Amino acid sequence: MGNEYDKRRSAAAAAAHSAVPSSYQRPYLYGQPQQQQQQLAEQQVPPPPPSNMAAAQHQQHWYGYHQHPAQQTQEGGQVNQLGTMPPLPIMPPPQTPLPPTTSSWSGGGAHETTDSSYSGYYSHPHHQQGQDYESGYFRGDGQPANNMTPSLPLAQSNTAPTNGFQNYGHGYGGYALGDHHGYESASYPMSNDHSYPQQGSESYSQNTTTYADPNAPYPTADIYQNANSGDTTTYPSSANYYNSGGYQSYQTSAYSMPTNTWNDGSYGSHNYTGYAVPNATTGPAYAAPSSIPGTGFAAPNVNTSTGYSNAATGLDVGTGTNAEASLQYQQDTQQQWADYYASFQTTPQGSTDSSGTLQAAPDLLNPSVPPLTYAKVVAAEPPQQPPPPGTVQPTWLQTPVSFAALPSFQACGTIGIHWNDTSSQNTRHEEYNQATFAPVQQQEQQQTTQPQQQSVVFQKGQPALNLKQQQQSRINTVHIPTNPSIVPKVGGLSATKESQKPAYVSVPVKQLGPKLSTDVVADAVLQPGSFPPSLRTYVERVLMQCKDEAQKAACQAIMKEMVMTAAEDGSLFSKDWDSEPLLPLPGTPSATTKKELSQQQANTTKTEYNLNKRLKTRWEPVTVHESHGNQGRPNSFYGVSKDDVQGNFKDTSLQTRRIRKGLKRVHRGSVQGVIGGTSTSSESEEEEEQNEGVYLGSLSVAETPEERKRRENRSRRFDRGKDVNRGSKGFGRGRITNGSIASTRRGAVLQMALNSADSQNGRAVEDIDWDSLTVRGTCQEVEKRYLRLTSAPDPHMVRPEEILRKALAMVQTTTKNYLYRCEQLKSIRQDLTVQRIRNELTVQVYETHARMALEAGDLPEYNQCQSQLQGLYAEGIKGCCSEFASYGLLYIVFQHGNSRDLLSAMARLTREGKKDKAVKHALAVRSAVAVGNYTAFFRLYRTAPNLSPYLMDLHVEKMRFEAVKCMARSYRPTVPVSFMARTLGFTDMSGGDGDLQGLEECEDWLRGHGSHVQIESGTNELVMDAKMSATSLFMPEPEDAVPHGDANLALNDFFGRS
Amino acid sequence: MAYGNNTDGSRRLGDYISRVVDAISSQDGVALAELLAVSGGSYCDFVASALDITKDASRVVRQVEKVAPLGDMMLQHMRCMHCFFHRHYVDAFNALEKSANAFLQEFRNWESAWAMQALHTIVYDLRTVAELADKEITENGKMPDKLKGAGSFLMKVFGALAGKGPKRVGALYVTCQLFKVYFKLGTVHLCRSVIRSIETARVFDFEEFPTRDRVTYMYYTGRLEVFNDNFVLADQKLVYALSHCNPAKASNIRMVLKYLIPVKLSLGTLPKYSLLQRYNLLEYKEVVQALRMGDIRLLRHALQTHEDQFLRSGVYLVLEKLELQVCRRLMKKIYILQKQKDPGRAHQVKMDSVLKALRWLNIDMDIDEVECIMAILIHRNFIKGYFSHKSKVVVLSKQDAFPVLSARPLTS
Known part of the structure; x- marks a missing residue:
C-alpha cells in the first residue's frame, strides 16, 4: 500500500513540475486577487434573481447558486481557466463535459452517472475531478486500472479539478466503509482505517493520470496534491461524522475544520497524524478520532514546520518523502482548508490568502467584506445546503432553484473567490517555493485578521460540505467491490442512487440495507464483465429518449435501482433487457420548478425542512437544518461556539449535547413546515415503486403520503413535548407493536393514546387492542441489518415468519464471522418481537443466538437470549430446555455466583430435568466449584457436553489458580508438574503427544503465575516447590484486557469483521 | 323494610365515623388502629355490611365530611373494607393505597407519633391486601404488581419515619414489613438501602426499638447474611433473634432455628437431637448425624431427600458445603x-x-x-x-x- 501510494505521489509531483512551466495560467493567477475582490464587492449587493433559472434548474445541482453574479463573463473565463473556480452553470466552459448520454454506459459511464447525480457538475470543470476520483477509487480498491481510461479523457477535456470536489469525493471512502460496518459505534474507527489507505492510493493514481495528460489545463501539482491531502484531512472529520449516529461526529467535523484553518500548523499535524495512524492500521490510536483533533487544537500555535513534517510522514508511511512533497502538502493542506471554508465563508478565506505572497488580497478583501457579509453568508447557508442531497431528485428541483434566487448568491460569490484564491496560492507556491514560511504567515494572519465570527461561518459551512462528502462517499461505497469494467455503469448507477437517496431517505439504516446487499451482490454478481451487454444497450436506449439532463438524471436513478434490484434478486443475467419496456419518461421537472419558483422563500425553506427533517429524524447526520428562524443563535446551533472553536475542545461530549439540543430546537421549529408538505413528482413515485421490496422498502418510504403522515405524527409528538413524554406507556408500547395496518389508523391509535395520556391516567393501555395493531411484515429480504427501533416498526421493513425462517437458516449456514451473525440474529429477533411471534421459531432463534454467543464469548448477548428463553420455555414452547437450563446454571455459578439466583435456578429444575445429562453435569460442576474440588472440576471440564466448555472456560483460569494455591499450601515438599498438569486439565492422561504439549503448557502457566518449578535432583522430575510457591503465587493481569473493560468491543475484533 | 335497612346502614356508618372522629380528636392511636384495621379487624365486616344496605351514598359522604381533613381517606378506606369484605382484593388494594396515601399525608403533619399504631395497621393491611390482590391477579392470568406497589409505598412510609424525632420508633416495623415484601418478591437486594439507614443512624439506639421489631429485623438480616455466606454475622444476628424471641412463640423460634442450625453447623456446633425434635426440624437430623459420624453418604442422602425443602428455604448451599x-x-x-x-x-x-x-x-x-x-x-x-x-x-x-x-x- 505504502509503496504504491508513494510511487503515485512522486509521479504526481513530477508531473506537477513538468506541468508548472507549461501552464500559461500563472500570470493570470496573479491578477486574480483583484478580480476576486470585484467579485466580492458584487456579492455583497444582494444579487438579483438569475434570469436563467430554468437552466439552473437543469443543473439540479446544489451549485445552482453559482448562477449568481460570479458568472460575469470575465470571471467565467477565469474560472474556466483556473479550473478551480466554481463552474457557471449557464455558460459551460470550453471544456464542458460531453453530454453524458453518449458515453454514459459504454466507457465513461462512471463519470456520466456522476454527472447525473450532481447535475450541477456538468457545467463545472470540477465534476470531472469527481469522476476521476471515482475511478481512482476503484482502482485503489485493487481493481484493474482500466476503468480509469474511460473517465480520464473526459477529465482531461474539462479538466479543472476542483479541490473542493475532490475533497468531497474523498470523504467518501470513509463513509462508505463506515456505513457498511454498521451502526455499532465501535465499528467506526475501524472502518475509517480501512478506507484511508484506499483513498490515498486512489486519489493519487488519479492525479498522476491527470497530470500526465498534456491537455490538462493548468493543474498544478499543488492542486492535485492538495486534493489528496485535502482528502486526507477532511477525511477524519467526515469519518467522525458518521461515528456516532451523526451528531457527535457532526460536531467533531464542525469544530475540527475551523480550527484547522485558524492554525494551519497545528491542524496540519493533527490531521496528518490522524491519517498516518490509519495507514499503519493501528486501531486504538485512531479509535478516538475526536481526541486527535482535540490535541491538535490544544496547541493551535504549534510550529508550522513540525506540523507539516508530521503531515508528510503521516502520508508517506514507510516511504521516503521528498521535500517537495512535504512542501506541497503544506500548501495543499492549507489550500484544502481554504477551499473548504472559502466555499462558504468569504472573509476568512480572503485573509488566509492574503498572507504570504498575495499582498493585495488581505487589504482589499478585508475592507470589502464588512461584518455584514457574515450575516449574509449565514443566511445563504441554509438554502445552499439542502440541495446537495436532492440534486438529482425532481422533488428537489424546486429547492435548488429557489435557492439560486435566494441569498445564496452571496455564497456563490464566495466560492468563486475562494477558489481563485487557492489556485493563486498554488501558483505562488510553485514559483517561490516558500511553502515553509508561508503557512506560518498565514497562520498568523488568520489569527489576527479573522474575526471571531468566522467560526460561526465555518460551522455553517461545514455541514454543507459534510453533506456533500457524504454523497460522494456513498458513491464510492457502492463502487468499492465492483470490477473496473463494470464500474462505470454500476458505479454510476449506484452513485446516482445513493446521491439521491439522502433526499428521500429518513433513516440511514435504510440506506444501509441496500448498501449491504450491494456489497454482497457485488461480491457475488458484479464480477468482471458480469454486466450483460443487453443491459448496457437498454440503458443507452432509455437515456437516449431523455430530453434534458434532469430527465436523464431521473432515468438513471431509476435504472440504477433496477439494476441493483436485478443484481440482488439474481435476475441481472436472466432478465431479457432487450425486451424490457423503456422507462416512461419522468415528468419534466423544470415545468414544476418554474411554478415553484414563484413560491415564497419561506415556502421553500419549509420544504427543505421537510425533506431535511427526514435526515434528522434518525441517525443521518443532519447538516442542513439551519432555519432562518434560528439564525439568531447560530453559534449554539451547531454546537460550536466561537469560544469552543478557539480553545476548549476537550469536552466533546458537552458539545455533542449542545448540538443535540440545537438540533432538537430546530426540529421543533421546523415541524410546521412538514405539514406544508412537498409535492411529489410522478418520477419519484415511480421510483418508489421500483424500489419497493428491493431495498426492504426502506428507501422508498420517503415521500409517500403514508410516510408523510407518519412523519407528521412523529413531529407532532415532538411538538407536544413533555406532555406526551410524561404521558403513557401505552403510547410507547403502541409504537412498538402497531404498524401493520395502514398508518393512518396507526396514527389514529397513537393519537388516541396521546389523548388519553393527555387527558388522564393513561388508561388507554388496556383499551388498545394490541392484537389488531401487531405488525405483519411484508419485507421479503432475507438479510437485514439491525437497528434499534426508534419508532413504530414499518411493515415494509419487517420480515414475515417464513422469511425469518430463511434468515435463520441463512445465519446458521453462513460462514461469516460472529459479528455479522449476531447482527442478523438481532434483526431477526427484532422482527419476531415486533410481530409478537412467540413460537418454536422464536425459541430456535434465541437458542441459535445463545449458542453462537457462547461460542464467541459474547456473554451479555448470551445472557439476553438466556433470559428470553427462560420466558419462552415457561410458556411451554418446546426447545432444548435442559441444555439451556444447564447453561443457565453454569452461567450463574461462574458469572456472579449469587447464591440466591443459584438457588432459584436450582429450584426451577424439574425432576425430569435433573435427570438430563447436561443438567446433571452442570449440577456436578456447581458442587465442585462450591467445594473447590478442582480435580472434579477439570474432569467435568473434559467431559462437558454441548457448549458447556465455553462457559466453563470462564472459570478455568480462576479454578486453576485456586487449585495451585491450595496445592502450594497443603503439599509438602513438592508436587510433580505432571500430576498438576493432569489435575488442572492441561493433559488428558491419554499419554499421547497432547500430554507433552500440555505438560509444557502447564509449566509455562505455573511459571507465569509465580510458582517455583524446578527439576528434582533425585528423580529428575519436574516439580513445583510447594513451600516456596505458596508465597509467590500471583494472578497475572489478563493480557487481553481492554481499558473499557469489554474485550468484545476491542478494535481488533472489528478489524476482522468485514 | 328496605328503607329501614337503609337508615340502619346509615346509622351504623354514622356510628363508625363518629368513633373515628373521636379517636382522632382524642389522639387515641390504638383505637384508631382498631377502627381502621381491614384484615382481621372487627370493624371491617361491620362497615362493609352497613355499606351493603346503604343506598344513600350522599348521606355517607356528608357523614364522612365530619372527619375532615381525613374525609377522602375515610371514604376510600370504607370502600376498601367493602371490597375486601366481598373479596375484590384488587379493588380493595387500590382503595387502600389511596386511603393510606391520604393518611400518610396527614400523619406527616402530626407532630407527635400518637397515630403510629394506626399507621402500622395500615402498613400491615396494605401488605397483606397486596398479597391477596396479587393472588387474584395471578389467577386471572396477569402479571401481579400490587405487592411491588405496596413495597414502594412502604418505602415512602419509611421515609416519613426514618428521620429523627419521635416517629423513628415506628420505622423498624415498616422496615420489617418491607423485608417481608422484598423476600416475597425475591428482590432482597432492595433491603440493603433500608438496612443502611437503620444501622448507620447513630441518633437512635437499636435497643430502643420494640422487641418485636428487633427480633424480626435480626431474623431477616440474619437470613440475608446466610445468602451472602457470611456465617459469623449470620450467627450473631440469628442468635440475637433467638434470644430475644418470645419463648412462647414456638413457630417464631422454629423459623429462626431453621437458619440458625445450618449456620451453627457450618461453624462446627451441632444441635442436640431434642432441639430438633422440639421444634420439628427433623430434616436436619440426618445432616447432623452425618456430621457426627463422618458419613458422606448419609449427608448426600439427606440433602437429596430434603432437596426441595432446603432449596426453598435457601439453606441447601450451606448444607452442601458441610461435606x-x-x-x-x-x-x-x-x-x-x-x-x-x-x-x-x-x-x-x-x-x-x-x-x-x-x-x-x-x-x-x-x-x-x-x-x-x-x-x-x-x-x-x-x-x-x-x-x-x-x-x-x-x-x-x-x-x-x-x-x-x-x-x-x-x-x-
Whole structure:
C-alpha cells in the first residue's frame, strides 16, 4: 500500500513540475486577487434573481447558486481557466463535459452517472475531478486500472479539478466503509482505517493520470496534491461524522475544520497524524478520532514546520518523502482548508490568502467584506445546503432553484473567490517555493485578521460540505467491490442512487440495507464483465429518449435501482433487457420548478425542512437544518461556539449535547413546515415503486403520503413535548407493536393514546387492542441489518415468519464471522418481537443466538437470549430446555455466583430435568466449584457436553489458580508438574503427544503465575516447590484486557469483521 | 323494610365515623388502629355490611365530611373494607393505597407519633391486601404488581419515619414489613438501602426499638447474611433473634432455628437431637448425624431427600458445603483409630485407609479426588498438617490436628 501510494505521489509531483512551466495560467493567477475582490464587492449587493433559472434548474445541482453574479463573463473565463473556480452553470466552459448520454454506459459511464447525480457538475470543470476520483477509487480498491481510461479523457477535456470536489469525493471512502460496518459505534474507527489507505492510493493514481495528460489545463501539482491531502484531512472529520449516529461526529467535523484553518500548523499535524495512524492500521490510536483533533487544537500555535513534517510522514508511511512533497502538502493542506471554508465563508478565506505572497488580497478583501457579509453568508447557508442531497431528485428541483434566487448568491460569490484564491496560492507556491514560511504567515494572519465570527461561518459551512462528502462517499461505497469494467455503469448507477437517496431517505439504516446487499451482490454478481451487454444497450436506449439532463438524471436513478434490484434478486443475467419496456419518461421537472419558483422563500425553506427533517429524524447526520428562524443563535446551533472553536475542545461530549439540543430546537421549529408538505413528482413515485421490496422498502418510504403522515405524527409528538413524554406507556408500547395496518389508523391509535395520556391516567393501555395493531411484515429480504427501533416498526421493513425462517437458516449456514451473525440474529429477533411471534421459531432463534454467543464469548448477548428463553420455555414452547437450563446454571455459578439466583435456578429444575445429562453435569460442576474440588472440576471440564466448555472456560483460569494455591499450601515438599498438569486439565492422561504439549503448557502457566518449578535432583522430575510457591503465587493481569473493560468491543475484533 | 335497612346502614356508618372522629380528636392511636384495621379487624365486616344496605351514598359522604381533613381517606378506606369484605382484593388494594396515601399525608403533619399504631395497621393491611390482590391477579392470568406497589409505598412510609424525632420508633416495623415484601418478591437486594439507614443512624439506639421489631429485623438480616455466606454475622444476628424471641412463640423460634442450625453447623456446633425434635426440624437430623459420624453418604442422602425443602428455604448451599466437615470428621475417626492401634505413627494417615473407608461408604472417589479433598481440607484449615504426594500420606500436625472450626480463620 505504502509503496504504491508513494510511487503515485512522486509521479504526481513530477508531473506537477513538468506541468508548472507549461501552464500559461500563472500570470493570470496573479491578477486574480483583484478580480476576486470585484467579485466580492458584487456579492455583497444582494444579487438579483438569475434570469436563467430554468437552466439552473437543469443543473439540479446544489451549485445552482453559482448562477449568481460570479458568472460575469470575465470571471467565467477565469474560472474556466483556473479550473478551480466554481463552474457557471449557464455558460459551460470550453471544456464542458460531453453530454453524458453518449458515453454514459459504454466507457465513461462512471463519470456520466456522476454527472447525473450532481447535475450541477456538468457545467463545472470540477465534476470531472469527481469522476476521476471515482475511478481512482476503484482502482485503489485493487481493481484493474482500466476503468480509469474511460473517465480520464473526459477529465482531461474539462479538466479543472476542483479541490473542493475532490475533497468531497474523498470523504467518501470513509463513509462508505463506515456505513457498511454498521451502526455499532465501535465499528467506526475501524472502518475509517480501512478506507484511508484506499483513498490515498486512489486519489493519487488519479492525479498522476491527470497530470500526465498534456491537455490538462493548468493543474498544478499543488492542486492535485492538495486534493489528496485535502482528502486526507477532511477525511477524519467526515469519518467522525458518521461515528456516532451523526451528531457527535457532526460536531467533531464542525469544530475540527475551523480550527484547522485558524492554525494551519497545528491542524496540519493533527490531521496528518490522524491519517498516518490509519495507514499503519493501528486501531486504538485512531479509535478516538475526536481526541486527535482535540490535541491538535490544544496547541493551535504549534510550529508550522513540525506540523507539516508530521503531515508528510503521516502520508508517506514507510516511504521516503521528498521535500517537495512535504512542501506541497503544506500548501495543499492549507489550500484544502481554504477551499473548504472559502466555499462558504468569504472573509476568512480572503485573509488566509492574503498572507504570504498575495499582498493585495488581505487589504482589499478585508475592507470589502464588512461584518455584514457574515450575516449574509449565514443566511445563504441554509438554502445552499439542502440541495446537495436532492440534486438529482425532481422533488428537489424546486429547492435548488429557489435557492439560486435566494441569498445564496452571496455564497456563490464566495466560492468563486475562494477558489481563485487557492489556485493563486498554488501558483505562488510553485514559483517561490516558500511553502515553509508561508503557512506560518498565514497562520498568523488568520489569527489576527479573522474575526471571531468566522467560526460561526465555518460551522455553517461545514455541514454543507459534510453533506456533500457524504454523497460522494456513498458513491464510492457502492463502487468499492465492483470490477473496473463494470464500474462505470454500476458505479454510476449506484452513485446516482445513493446521491439521491439522502433526499428521500429518513433513516440511514435504510440506506444501509441496500448498501449491504450491494456489497454482497457485488461480491457475488458484479464480477468482471458480469454486466450483460443487453443491459448496457437498454440503458443507452432509455437515456437516449431523455430530453434534458434532469430527465436523464431521473432515468438513471431509476435504472440504477433496477439494476441493483436485478443484481440482488439474481435476475441481472436472466432478465431479457432487450425486451424490457423503456422507462416512461419522468415528468419534466423544470415545468414544476418554474411554478415553484414563484413560491415564497419561506415556502421553500419549509420544504427543505421537510425533506431535511427526514435526515434528522434518525441517525443521518443532519447538516442542513439551519432555519432562518434560528439564525439568531447560530453559534449554539451547531454546537460550536466561537469560544469552543478557539480553545476548549476537550469536552466533546458537552458539545455533542449542545448540538443535540440545537438540533432538537430546530426540529421543533421546523415541524410546521412538514405539514406544508412537498409535492411529489410522478418520477419519484415511480421510483418508489421500483424500489419497493428491493431495498426492504426502506428507501422508498420517503415521500409517500403514508410516510408523510407518519412523519407528521412523529413531529407532532415532538411538538407536544413533555406532555406526551410524561404521558403513557401505552403510547410507547403502541409504537412498538402497531404498524401493520395502514398508518393512518396507526396514527389514529397513537393519537388516541396521546389523548388519553393527555387527558388522564393513561388508561388507554388496556383499551388498545394490541392484537389488531401487531405488525405483519411484508419485507421479503432475507438479510437485514439491525437497528434499534426508534419508532413504530414499518411493515415494509419487517420480515414475515417464513422469511425469518430463511434468515435463520441463512445465519446458521453462513460462514461469516460472529459479528455479522449476531447482527442478523438481532434483526431477526427484532422482527419476531415486533410481530409478537412467540413460537418454536422464536425459541430456535434465541437458542441459535445463545449458542453462537457462547461460542464467541459474547456473554451479555448470551445472557439476553438466556433470559428470553427462560420466558419462552415457561410458556411451554418446546426447545432444548435442559441444555439451556444447564447453561443457565453454569452461567450463574461462574458469572456472579449469587447464591440466591443459584438457588432459584436450582429450584426451577424439574425432576425430569435433573435427570438430563447436561443438567446433571452442570449440577456436578456447581458442587465442585462450591467445594473447590478442582480435580472434579477439570474432569467435568473434559467431559462437558454441548457448549458447556465455553462457559466453563470462564472459570478455568480462576479454578486453576485456586487449585495451585491450595496445592502450594497443603503439599509438602513438592508436587510433580505432571500430576498438576493432569489435575488442572492441561493433559488428558491419554499419554499421547497432547500430554507433552500440555505438560509444557502447564509449566509455562505455573511459571507465569509465580510458582517455583524446578527439576528434582533425585528423580529428575519436574516439580513445583510447594513451600516456596505458596508465597509467590500471583494472578497475572489478563493480557487481553481492554481499558473499557469489554474485550468484545476491542478494535481488533472489528478489524476482522468485514 | 328496605328503607329501614337503609337508615340502619346509615346509622351504623354514622356510628363508625363518629368513633373515628373521636379517636382522632382524642389522639387515641390504638383505637384508631382498631377502627381502621381491614384484615382481621372487627370493624371491617361491620362497615362493609352497613355499606351493603346503604343506598344513600350522599348521606355517607356528608357523614364522612365530619372527619375532615381525613374525609377522602375515610371514604376510600370504607370502600376498601367493602371490597375486601366481598373479596375484590384488587379493588380493595387500590382503595387502600389511596386511603393510606391520604393518611400518610396527614400523619406527616402530626407532630407527635400518637397515630403510629394506626399507621402500622395500615402498613400491615396494605401488605397483606397486596398479597391477596396479587393472588387474584395471578389467577386471572396477569402479571401481579400490587405487592411491588405496596413495597414502594412502604418505602415512602419509611421515609416519613426514618428521620429523627419521635416517629423513628415506628420505622423498624415498616422496615420489617418491607423485608417481608422484598423476600416475597425475591428482590432482597432492595433491603440493603433500608438496612443502611437503620444501622448507620447513630441518633437512635437499636435497643430502643420494640422487641418485636428487633427480633424480626435480626431474623431477616440474619437470613440475608446466610445468602451472602457470611456465617459469623449470620450467627450473631440469628442468635440475637433467638434470644430475644418470645419463648412462647414456638413457630417464631422454629423459623429462626431453621437458619440458625445450618449456620451453627457450618461453624462446627451441632444441635442436640431434642432441639430438633422440639421444634420439628427433623430434616436436619440426618445432616447432623452425618456430621457426627463422618458419613458422606448419609449427608448426600439427606440433602437429596430434603432437596426441595432446603432449596426453598435457601439453606441447601450451606448444607452442601458441610461435606468437607464430614470428611474432616472421617479423617479424625481414622486418626483416632490409628492412635488406638499405634500411637507413634497415628499422625500419618495413608490415603489407602481413607479410600477404604470411602469405599465402605459406597462413595465413588479415586485417589486423585481424595487427594484433592485432603488438600482442600488442609488449605482451608479443617486439618492441620501437610500432604505428601510421593508417599500418598496426610501428615497431621502433632498438636491440634483438628482445630476448632469456629476459631479457624475464614479462608473462604
